[in-house]
Amino acid sequence: MSPTFLILAFATLLSAAAAMSLRNLVHCALSLVVTFAGLAALYLQLHAQFVGFAQVLVYVGAVAILIVFAILLTRSGDTPNQAVLAPGWMAGIIISAVVFAALGWAVLSSGALVASTPEVPEVTVKNIGDALMTKYILPLEVVGVLLTAAMIGAVIIAMKDERPDAK
Numbered sequence: 001m002s003p004t005f006l007i008l009a010f011a012t013l014l015s016a017a018a019a020m021s022l023r024n025l026v027h028c029a030l031s032l033v034v035t036f037a038g039l040a041a042l043y044l045q046l047h048a049q050f051v052g053f054a055q056v057l058v059y060v061g062a063v064a065i066l067i068v069f070a071i072l073l074t075r076s077g078d079t080p081n082q083a084v085l086a087p088g089w090m091a092g093i094i095i096s097a098v099v100f101a102a103l104g105w106a107v108l109s110s111g112a113l114v115a116s117t118p119e120v121p122e123v124t125v126k127n128i129g130d131a132l133m134t135k136y137i138l139p140l141e142v143v144g145v146l147l148t149a150a151m152i153g154a155v156i157i158a159m160k161d162e163r164p165d166a167k
Contacts, residue, residue: 005045012038025071033064050125066154073158 012035019031036059043052086092107113132140 002045005042008038008041008045012042026068029064029068029071032067033060036060036064050123050128066151070154070158 015031015034015038019028019035022028022031036055040052040055040060043049043055
């Protein structure tokens with residue numbers, strides 16, 4: 001692991017922890033943007049250029065902006081005075097550590113790390129585009145319809161009900 005990878009991973013984990021623990025929703029959303037950008041930087045550092053740029057375009061450019069707009073359109077302006085962590089947070093950390101240790105033990109004892117990896121074919125943006133427009137056209141269209149329905153639903157939820165009072 002290179003020092004760049006470690007720094008990016010630490011910054012990404014720190015911003016993810018901030019996104020789930022801050023009280024102000026706008027601060028949480030901005031921390032989430034930093035997390036998305038950190039993931040994109042990790043993809044680019046691992047030579048997965050297409051995934052990295054898709055991460056920037058989709059998550060940093062679209063999803064994060066949509067989250068910020070949704071918060072700004074629907075928030076009441078009050079920061080909750082409740083505790084940030086649920087009462088059983090320590091049990092959650094212990095269970096997570098046990099599950100992580102079990103998964104790590106299973107991966108390390110499986111021998112998958114010592115097996116030779118097959119030759120990875122070169123993936124280019126042209127190949128991905130050709131596959132999306134020929135072999136995977138139906139799933140692409142279904143995802144497009146689903147995202148459009150989700151966007152229309154979000155707009156309807158965010159709209160204010162401005163009916164005149166019927167007296």
